[in-house]
Amino acid sequence: MEKKRYVILDALRGFAILGICLANFPEFSLWTFSDPAGWTVTDKVTRAIQTFLVDGKFYTLFSLLFGMGFSIQLENAGQKTRTFYRRMIVLFLIGLCHLLFLWSGDILMLYAAMGMLLPLFKRLTTKGILISGGLFLTLPVLCEALIGTRLSDPLEAEQWRICALYGITEANFGTWLADITGYKGMLQFLHQGAVERMWEFVSSYRFFKVLGLFLIGYAAGREKMFADLEKFRKLLKNILLYGFLLGIPVGVLYTWNSMSGEPLGPVAQSVFYLLSVYPMGFAYAALFSLLFMRRPEGKGWLLLAKPGKVACTNYLMQSVLGVIIFYGIGFGLGGKVDLLGTEAIALGVYALEIVVSSLWINYFRYGPVEWVWRMMTYGKKLPLRRASNQEV
Numbered sequence: 001m002e003k004k005r006y007v008i009l010d011a012l013r014g015f016a017i018l019g020i021c022l023a024n025f026p027e028f029s030l031w032t033f034s035d036p037a038g039w040t041v042t043d044k045v046t047r048a049i050q051t052f053l054v055d056g057k058f059y060t061l062f063s064l065l066f067g068m069g070f071s072i073q074l075e076n077a078g079q080k081t082r083t084f085y086r087r088m089i090v091l092f093l094i095g096l097c098h099l100l101f102l103w104s105g106d107i108l109m110l111y112a113a114m115g116m117l118l119p120l121f122k123r124l125t126t127k128g129i130l131i132s133g134g135l136f137l138t139l140p141v142l143c144e145a146l147i148g149t150r151l152s153d154p155l156e157a158e159q160w161r162i163c164a165l166y167g168i169t170e171a172n173f174g175t176w177l178a179d180i181t182g183y184k185g186m187l188q189f190l191h192q193g194a195v196e197r198m199w200e201f202v203s204s205y206r207f208f209k210v211l212g213l214f215l216i217g218y219a220a221g222r223e224k225m226f227a228d229l230e231k232f233r234k235l236l237k238n239i240l241l242y243g244f245l246l247g248i249p250v251g252v253l254y255t256w257n258s259m260s261g262e263p264l265g266p267v268a269q270s271v272f273y274l275l276s277v278y279p280m281g282f283a284y285a286a287l288f289s290l291l292f293m294r295r296p297e298g299k300g301w302l303l304l305a306k307p308g309k310v311a312c313t314n315y316l317m318q319s320v321l322g323v324i325i326f327y328g329i330g331f332g333l334g335g336k337v338d339l340l341g342t343e344a345i346a347l348g349v350y351a352l353e354i355v356v357s358s359l360w361i362n363y364f365r366y367g368p369v370e371w372v373w374r375m376m377t378y379g380k381k382l383p384l385r386r387a388s389n390q391e392v
Helices: 002-028 041-053 057-075 081-101 108-115 126-146 153-166 183-203 206-222 229-259 266-294 299-309 311-326 339-363 368-378
Strands: none
Touching: 002 041, 002 057, 002 266, 002 299, 002 311, 002 339, 041 229, 041 339, 057 081, 057 108, 057 206, 057 266, 081 108, 081 183, 081 311, 081 368, 108 206, 126 206, 126 266, 153 183, 183 206, 229 266, 299 311, 299 339, 311 339, 311 368
C-alpha cells in the first residue's frame, strides 16, 4: 500500500507539472503580450480551450499537492516544527533566486511564505482545517468587492518607475525579452518583473488562494487520503460529479468573460474563478485518482510519476528552457510563434522532462534542486547517487 500511495502522489505531481508547463509557456513565448486584435481564429480557439481547461486548474492541483506534502512533514512526530520552518526558508530562497535571476512568474516564494503559516492550524480538527481553507478561498471575492486594487496600486506605480529607469515602455514591454542580446537586459526586465509579481499577488489576493488550497491539501494529507484510495472512493466520485457539474457551466462564463475583456467586471470574474477553477481542479484530482484505482500498476502512471518525483527541479527547468527557446539571449523565438505552436513546444518540453527524469532517477536519489533543498534544510551533505541495490 505504501508503494501505491507514492505512485499516485508522484503521478499527480507529474500531471500538475504538465499543466503548469502549458499555462506558463504563453508567457515565455511572449504571446500573452500580443495584441488581441491580431489574434487568428486558431489563437482565439486555443486561448479559449486553454482558459477553460488549464487556467488555474493545475496550480490548484499543484498547491493541493504541496499542502499534502507539508502535512506529512508537520504530522510526522519525528520532525520538529523548526525543521519545517527551515524547509520553508530554503524554499523561499530558491523561489527568490528564480524570481530575480530567471523568471518573474515564480510561485515557490509565495508557497514558502504561506507554508510558514500552516503550523498555526495544526491543532485544529480536520473539519476545522477544511472550513478554514474554504473561507480563505472565498476571501478574494470579498476583497475584490470591498477593496479592489487600492492595496496593489502603489506596487504598479513602482513597477513603471523601475521600467522608466531602463527605457521599458508600454510599446516595447512585450518585445523587450525577445530583443535583448545580453543577460543585463534580462536582469533589467526581471527587476521590474519582481515588483510586477508582487502586484499580481496583491491585486488578485493570491496569498489567500494559496493558503486556502494548502489547508485543503493539508486536511487530505492528514487523513492519509491517498494511502487508501478505496476508502475514499465514494467521496472521490462526489468530488468528480459535483466539481464538474458546477465547474463546467461556470467555467464557460469565466472563459467568456476573460476572453471578452471582463465586461461583467472584476468582481464577477473573481466569483467565476471561485466557482469554476477550484471545482474543476478538485475534479481533475478525483478523476485522476479514480482512473488510477482501476489499474494502479499501469505503465502510464509510472511514466507520469517520473517527472513528479523531481517536480521542483522540473518546474525550474521549464523556466530555463523557456528562456533558452524564446528570449533574445537564446534562440529568440519570442513573438514569432502562435499560441498553438507555443503549446506544442510546451508539450515537447514536458516530453523531454519525462525522458531526462526517467534517466536521472535511475541513478540518483533526488532531483538536483530537491537535493540542495534537503541539504540546506538539514545543514549537512547528503548522498545523491542511488545505491546499486536501491529500488527506484
